[in-house]
Amino acid sequence: MIRLRLSLELDYLVLSPTCDFVFNIHAAHTSRQTVREEALTLDPCQRAEVQLDPVHGSRFMRLHAAAGPLKVAYQATVDIRHHMEDPARIGEVPVSRLPVHVLPYVYPSRYCQSDRLLRLAFAEFGHLPPGYARVQAIRDWVHRRVAFQSSSTDSTTSALDTLVERVGVCRDFAHLMIALCRAMNIPARFATGIDYGADPALGPTDFHAYVEVYLGDRWYIFDPSGTAIPMGFVRFGTGRDAADAAFATIFGGVQSPPLPPRLRIEALTGEPDLALPVHCTQALSTDDGPPDRR
Amino acid sequence: MIRLRLSLELDYLVLSPTCDFVFNIHAAHTSRQTVREEALTLDPCQRAEVQLDPVHGSRFMRLHAAAGPLKVAYQATVDIRHHMEDPARIGEVPVSRLPVHVLPYVYPSRYCQSDRLLRLAFAEFGHLPPGYARVQAIRDWVHRRVAFQSSSTDSTTSALDTLVERVGVCRDFAHLMIALCRAMNIPARFATGIDYGADPALGPTDFHAYVEVYLGDRWYIFDPSGTAIPMGFVRFGTGRDAADAAFATIFGGVQSPPLPPRLRIEALTGEPDLALPVHCTQALSTDDGPPDRR
Amino acid sequence: MIRLRLSLELDYLVLSPTCDFVFNIHAAHTSRQTVREEALTLDPCQRAEVQLDPVHGSRFMRLHAAAGPLKVAYQATVDIRHHMEDPARIGEVPVSRLPVHVLPYVYPSRYCQSDRLLRLAFAEFGHLPPGYARVQAIRDWVHRRVAFQSSSTDSTTSALDTLVERVGVCRDFAHLMIALCRAMNIPARFATGIDYGADPALGPTDFHAYVEVYLGDRWYIFDPSGTAIPMGFVRFGTGRDAADAAFATIFGGVQSPPLPPRLRIEALTGEPDLALPVHCTQALSTDDGPPDRR
Amino acid sequence: MIRLRLSLELDYLVLSPTCDFVFNIHAAHTSRQTVREEALTLDPCQRAEVQLDPVHGSRFMRLHAAAGPLKVAYQATVDIRHHMEDPARIGEVPVSRLPVHVLPYVYPSRYCQSDRLLRLAFAEFGHLPPGYARVQAIRDWVHRRVAFQSSSTDSTTSALDTLVERVGVCRDFAHLMIALCRAMNIPARFATGIDYGADPALGPTDFHAYVEVYLGDRWYIFDPSGTAIPMGFVRFGTGRDAADAAFATIFGGVQSPPLPPRLRIEALTGEPDLALPVHCTQALSTDDGPPDRR
Structure with a gap:
């Protein structure tokens, strides 16, 4: 089991009379990701x-x-019991059999x-045999062709832009990989978390975007930017993109x-069950699917 | 109450060894749209x-x-009891109070x-008072600026293309109106049906795309292309776009x-309750929201 | 020497009270392409x-x-004495030494x-040694990745679209090759003519678009769509795109x-000097540059 | 007559082994713009x-x-004798009569x-009578719809982006106005200079981009961003965009x-002929056309 302690602090200065925010910074609740404790601080209170x-x-x-100023601070300790699988045993699901x-x-x-x-x-990718390995090939294709460069893109940058310009941040890698999977009729979604294990040379700890692909009977994690260690990803949210x-x-x-966001994440050990996240060749999932479908 | 009888026939020739289809041609089930009877014929059987x-x-x-060839034929008789409301009484919903x-x-x-x-x-539109009338102004803005022209666009055409090129079919009108509503933080979705009441000069009866906007406590119908009579829309599906x-x-x-799709739709009268769909100035909705939220 | 006889007929129906046309259907005058005879017929006269x-x-x-109707017919007999060169001897020109x-x-x-x-x-392409062979590699890259398909694109389709969608007609192949050359600081331009030698299976004889790249001291011909025989291209015009x-x-x-355009082109032989256009591995040019720069 | 003294200093740090630059920072030579004196300093020498x-x-x-570092400094004193014309007397030129x-x-x-x-x-704009006033209407349309905001766009931003996003810098205003003119078959080109007379609140003196439109028998100046005083524009270059x-x-x-570019421009007076540039309602041109066409 992996246990992670994370914290984040966000600062805003609201200029308009009022402003609505939708935050997705709480650790998700899945059958394999459990929040042991968490705390939220808002200032002003x-x-x-x-x-x-309930679905995701x-x-x-x-x-x-x-x-005026708004400060949001969140911290949590989260346990993840990954579903781990041999990639060779994971197939693609034909569209006719995909869950609704x-x-x-x-x-x-x-x-x-x-x-x-x-x-x-x-x-x-059409000549490759269907399965996890083909999705890994898509991930590698994106990883090799796109260069990671901070601040090289903005909020309007799409998968097509990244395909053409060959540069981006983790979000752009994710969008391109997702688009290519869907073009092969393979369901893929966007996931967010924190870049556990990222090279400090890339900058301070930051939010992270990665990919989940539906294979076999669940969503598996892929990290096309390759900047962090997937086993240490605490999932916040998922979506189309x-x-x-x-x-x-x-x-x-x-x-x-x-102030830029200040994030921290660390793996806790010291108890018998707890392991450090490491790069691994097994397929990883933190999600057994919606409760009513298990 | 409106009662509509519709039928559609679709022909395909599948070239690949196998092919998956997802059809959304059955009349939707909502609290205000009821299917009295329906029949589906597939050939080959x-x-x-x-x-x-369950949500939508x-x-x-x-x-x-x-x-080989595939033929799909569907017919249904559908009753719609519209929720009708005075536009002046329908407000916008702030983001902070929108249902999840x-x-x-x-x-x-x-x-x-x-x-x-x-x-x-x-x-x-920022200077207009919030409410149904502002959404109607967005609808009218799109309607006045875009010219309806059959076959002028294709499946890659987006709201930005329509804003620039000022031409399209009902789907393009809908996309541009939806994009403008969302830019104002007003929830809007894409809806499909049949173009009841369309001018025969525009061609044979066809599928139709229109807009539903969330105002007050429900989704109201808008028809930015203005080619048909909204009171006669039997809804098949809704989505982001x-x-x-x-x-x-x-x-x-x-x-x-x-063969092109062959569609027919007619309003049935002859019973005391049944009325013909007409253009009206009242706001129309066929949806009270998801069952568990009513 | 190559001698080609070509003819083309174009039909239009002008709807507006008046209409301006700019045609570029006359064989260009270059130091290596000479018009022996030509005739133009306009109806109405x-x-x-x-x-x-004078530059191009x-x-x-x-x-x-x-x-009302407008009919344009043009025919010409054109001699081309190609400049032919061993590709291995043709280098790229650094930007600092390009003619203005x-x-x-x-x-x-x-x-x-x-x-x-x-x-x-x-x-x-950055790892390839500069020169004609690198440009040929760009041409081959485009040729292999893009599928030729009639009517698959329209007048708004650009090199970026073709890079993404991987389908097009000769014009789209040309645009993508030009864009890639320029991205390497290699001057490239769009050229038009007739698709001499095209496979009749692709349809009737048509206008053709190809590429000229400035290498060594002149513009060399490349045909990224690979649908015709470059030695038989009578040039009409050149431009940025x-x-x-x-x-x-x-x-x-x-x-x-x-009526669609009706084009014909044939190579004339029967005189001692005259040869049939063939596919060849030598570099071809029909242009020694502007008169005052020779 | 207007006399302007301008200076600019540019700093670069070349990272690759060598680098080619094409500068267009010398005051253009036209029949109405004369360089009295100029000096260029390059470091390293x-x-x-x-x-x-010769054409433009x-x-x-x-x-x-x-x-290594490269420093470019240029200064000049330039005389401009504007062609000034009453807008009411300036017509559009039909495509059939445009100079080649x-x-x-x-x-x-x-x-x-x-x-x-x-x-x-x-x-x-189709309903407006052709002429200078229609072009002015296009200029005003752009000026009213687009907001000036420093650093809001980048080198890939095009007229379509500006039409959609409604924000930009002088270059973006110019591109949108040019595109709209050409869509009306009115020739328009991009011109560069220095933003004489700009409001210091917008930042230090900078390069400027504006528009020249071909009307009557010459190119007239328009400034869609409205940030400076056209009568004080010393032209460096023109182009398609x-x-x-x-x-x-x-x-x-x-x-x-x-270091950012450091630019200065001032109008010289003190001699009988010399006037200060001012906003005026007359049409202005600094160009009588190419020498051989005058």
């Missing part, structure tokens, strides 16, 4: 309601803030215009934060 | 499973077809890149159908 | 002025037509957005022609 | 060749720089995709300059 999406396990916090709640993830979305990539995907699964969506006027 | 999306009421039929299941519809999607239209929308809510999504090789 | 672009040798004919009149062809243009392809081009070098640019309302 | 484009009067300086050297400026280009704006332009007419085009690896 207000009551925050956290809503659970994501937890949304909406705030209605007045003009998975179907939306084969369709194109704002940042993953898979409908325009059918020929390219088929030419590059970054349009759905931003850690913060802001409706109103907000100044660029005076 | 096969067992078709129709799945209900849409019904999906997946088929796994072998190479409505929130996804303020985010950008494949064909409705609302994130890029914030300034334009605010400049054009055409990526979600196509009447047919095809995974495999299919030849352009040898 | 009008005086047509043909203007020579292209010849433009502007017509001002009234509403060539410089515009390293900049991006409407359909060739080379500014967005710098990383991709450098990753794919299809925006400059369309065979017809129309300012006014014109109905899609009742 | 090198011989710089300045080439004159632009002057290009190519440098081949080694790795003007024709390229009705075609779309990299940043001015006029081919996609035909319907929009005709809907907005920013792809052609950048003040510096760099082929190689260069670090973002350690």
